[in-house]
Amino acid sequence: MENNIYKKIEITGTSSKSSDDAIENALKRASKSVQNLRWFEVIETRGAISGSSVEQWQVTIKVGFTMMD
Numbered sequence: 001m002e003n004n005i006y007k008k009i010e011i012t013g014t015s016s017k018s019s020d021d022a023i024e025n026a027l028k029r030a031s032k033s034v035q036n037l038r039w040f041e042v043i044e045t046r047g048a049i050s051g052s053s054v055e056q057w058q059v060t061i062k063v064g065f066t067m068m069d
Contacts, residue, residue, distance in 0.1 A: 005067045009034070010043065012060045019045055022059040036066040 013026025023040070031037055044060040 006038065006064045007067050008062045008064050010060060010062050012058055014059075015057050016055065017057070019047075019057045019059050022057040023061060026059065026061055027063070030063055034063070034065055035068070037063055038066055039064045 009030075011026050011030055013022040013024070013029070015021035015025055023042070027037065027040065040061045040063045042059060042061055046058050047054045048056040048058070
């Protein structure tokens with residue numbers, strides 16, 4: 001078993017569809033500039049309201065990735 005070293009970053013994804021979609025959007029974008037993504041944890045969920053309905057979801061996550069040698 002390898003002794004990996006991990007680093008965590010915090011990012012916020014948005015979506016007008018759902019909180020799950022906001023997470024997917026954040027991970028998709030992070031994967032374009034960060035390699036070896038391994039896991040995420042939801043830190044905060046919030047949203048914008050228009051009238052009486054949700055206009056946009058915002059989800060802040062911490063993303064862990066394996067550091068390269």
